[in-house]
Amino acid sequence: MIxxxxxxxxxxxxxxxxxxVRRAMEEAGAAHCRxxxxxxxxxxxxxxxxxxxxxxxxLPLFHVGDDRLTAxxxxxxxxxxxxxxxxxxxxxxxxxxxxxxxxxxxxxxxRIKSAAATCALAERRPR
Numbered sequence: 001m002i003x004x005x006x007x008x009x010x011x012x013x014x015x016x017x018x019x020x021v022r023r024a025m026e027e028a029g030a031a032h033c034r035x036x037x038x039x040x041x042x043x044x045x046x047x048x049x050x051x052x053x054x055x056x057x058x059l060p061l062f063h064v065g066d067d068r069l070t071a072x073x074x075x076x077x078x079x080x081x082x083x084x085x086x087x088x089x090x091x092x093x094x095x096x097x098x099x100x101x102x103x104x105x106x107x108x109x110x111r112i113k114s115a116a117a118t119c120a121l122a123e124r125r126p127r
Contacts, residue, residue, distance in 0.1 A: 001036045002028075002108065003062075005097025006050060007083065007118040008040075014052035017117050021057065024119045028109035036124060039064055039100030041092055068099040078111040078120075097122035 004021045025035060038054050040047070042063040054061035069089050075098055076091035084090040093111045101122035109121040 001124040002030055002033050003037050003039050003097050003100045003105070003122050003124055004035060005093040005095065005100065005120045005122065006038055006040045006044075006053075007092030007096070007111075008044065008047060008049060009116040010047065012047070012049045012116040014049045014056055016114055017049055017053035017119075018056050020112070020114045020117050020119045021053070023114075024109055024112055024121055027112065028121050030108060030121065035059060037062055037100060039096040041069055041087070041089070041096055042066070043087065062100045064096045064099045069095040072098040075107075077107070093118040094120040094122075096120075101125075 037060045039062040040050050042065050044050055045063050072095050076094040078094055079090040083092050097120045098105050101124040104125040105122045108123050111118050111120045
């Protein structure tokens with residue numbers, strides 16, 4: 001079970017996010033795995049492209065709070081100075097994926113990016 005963590009610029013389109021998620025699944029060799037959810041930071045709650053991407057992919061969209069993003073920063077291999085300056089978090093997509101995957105979750109694909117979005121994949125352990 002895979003969670004796709006998403007970071008994006010304001011106004012990023014659903015089509016761009018969907019294409020990036022599909023590319024991430026392919027790059028991870030996880031095309032045969034079940035994508036169970038999208039996760040994004042709660043400060044992107046009002047971003048229409050995220051909601052529309054979740055609708056297109058027929059997946060739930062989890063919004064991850066700053067405290068949960070902060071809690072997993074040390075587990076994120078990719079750091080972005082621009083993300084840190086803009087949000088206070090050095091990793092957005094990886095942190096969102098790991099936080100949504102829950103305890104014992106692990107990255108299966110570090111952050112990849114498109115023009116206006118980032119995506120990372122984390123594996124959620126069955127409970």
